[in-house]
Amino acid sequence: MEMIVCIKQVPGTNKVEVDPVTGVLKRDGIDSKMNPYDLFALETALKIKEEKGGSVKVLSMGPPQSKEVIREAYMMGADEGMLLSDRKFAGADVLATSYTISQGVRKYGKYDLIICGKQTTDGDTAQVGPEMAEYLDIPHIANVTDIVEIKEKSIVIKMDMSNSMQVVEVKYPCLITVEKDIFEPRLPSYRRKLETENKEIEVIGLKDFEDKDEKKYGLNGSPTQVERIFPPSHDKKQEVWEGNSEDISNKMTDKLKELKFV
Numbered sequence: 001m002e003m004i005v006c007i008k009q010v011p012g013t014n015k016v017e018v019d020p021v022t023g024v025l026k027r028d029g030i031d032s033k034m035n036p037y038d039l040f041a042l043e044t045a046l047k048i049k050e051e052k053g054g055s056v057k058v059l060s061m062g063p064p065q066s067k068e069v070i071r072e073a074y075m076m077g078a079d080e081g082m083l084l085s086d087r088k089f090a091g092a093d094v095l096a097t098s099y100t101i102s103q104g105v106r107k108y109g110k111y112d113l114i115i116c117g118k119q120t121t122d123g124d125t126a127q128v129g130p131e132m133a134e135y136l137d138i139p140h141i142a143n144v145t146d147i148v149e150i151k152e153k154s155i156v157i158k159m160d161m162s163n164s165m166q167v168v169e170v171k172y173p174c175l176i177t178v179e180k181d182i183f184e185p186r187l188p189s190y191r192r193k194l195e196t197e198n199k200e201i202e203v204i205g206l207k208d209f210e211d212k213d214e215k216k217y218g219l220n221g222s223p224t225q226v227e228r229i230f231p232p233s234h235d236k237k238q239e240v241w242e243g244n245s246e247d248i249s250n251k252m253t254d255k256l257k258e259l260k261f262v
């Protein structure tokens, strides 16, 4: 089974500044980590490989420092890693990100299964996996909570439909996005750290893609414009009432009438 796992480096803190002019997150110089949801995606692939053989490749799109998450994936057991990094990819919204990663997948060549995390802890849209599948013209299943059976030409999985569970069989090649807790992610191993510290990480950019049309990448390829980013304001007024229960219930009745709720 040839698998590709998409992993993203995200801020390790929620104190991230936004460039007031471009609306782009200022990611330089801040603490980063692997998107926690992607640990579950990687663990799923490693479990499948242990059972059925094959290989696990990881793919990340981001600045050069994203190599760190690929190194971490190597320490957990990934066989190969590729970083999609190019200034022309900067400022991508979900559409441009999905297109860029789908081009990276094409660069990898043959695969049976792509596994993504359910969502990220920064962008948080949960759309990249399904959009990539559309660009690659392959079926996808989101919110996968369990792998029921791995067959030669298909995989049977359980998906969470929020008010019901569905068991679905899907043919390869396909893409799944997995829920957290599908499997408990293993810790990076010190032995593998030593074995893989000089392991190559291929870094590719726009010039290496099949589609080199600059209009489809980064800010150029992003139809969504961030107009303003701000913390939600809390403008609710609070009143504290004192007195016995009769006084308070009378005040409550008056207030409800004043607000025209009764």
Ligand SMILES: Cc1cc2nc3c(=O)[nH]c(=O)nc-3n(C[C@H](O)[C@H](O)[C@H](O)COP(=O)(O)OP(=O)(O)OC[C@H]3O[C@@H](n4cnc5c(N)ncnc54)[C@H](O)[C@@H]3O)c2cc1C
Pocket: 006, 007, 008, 009, 022, 023, 024, 025, 035, 037, 038, 041, 059, 060, 061, 062, 091, 092, 093, 094, 095, 097, 098, 101, 115, 116, 117, 118, 119, 120, 122, 123, 124, 125, 126, 127, 128, 129, 224, 225, 226
């Ligand atoms: C309206 C809007 C505007 C935005 N504008 C900007 C902006 O101006 N500047 C900016 O920096 N960001 C911006 N973002 C955030 C950026 O677009 C997202 O971080 C990016 O598109 C990935 O989406 P996501 O984080 O929501 O991923 P999700 O869809 O939540 O991720 C699902 C899964 O897809 C995979 N995945 C996602 N991203 C990557 C990646 N980079 N590499 C590998 N795998 C990945 C992972 O497996 C992940 O678990 C914007 C987002 C939105 C919604």
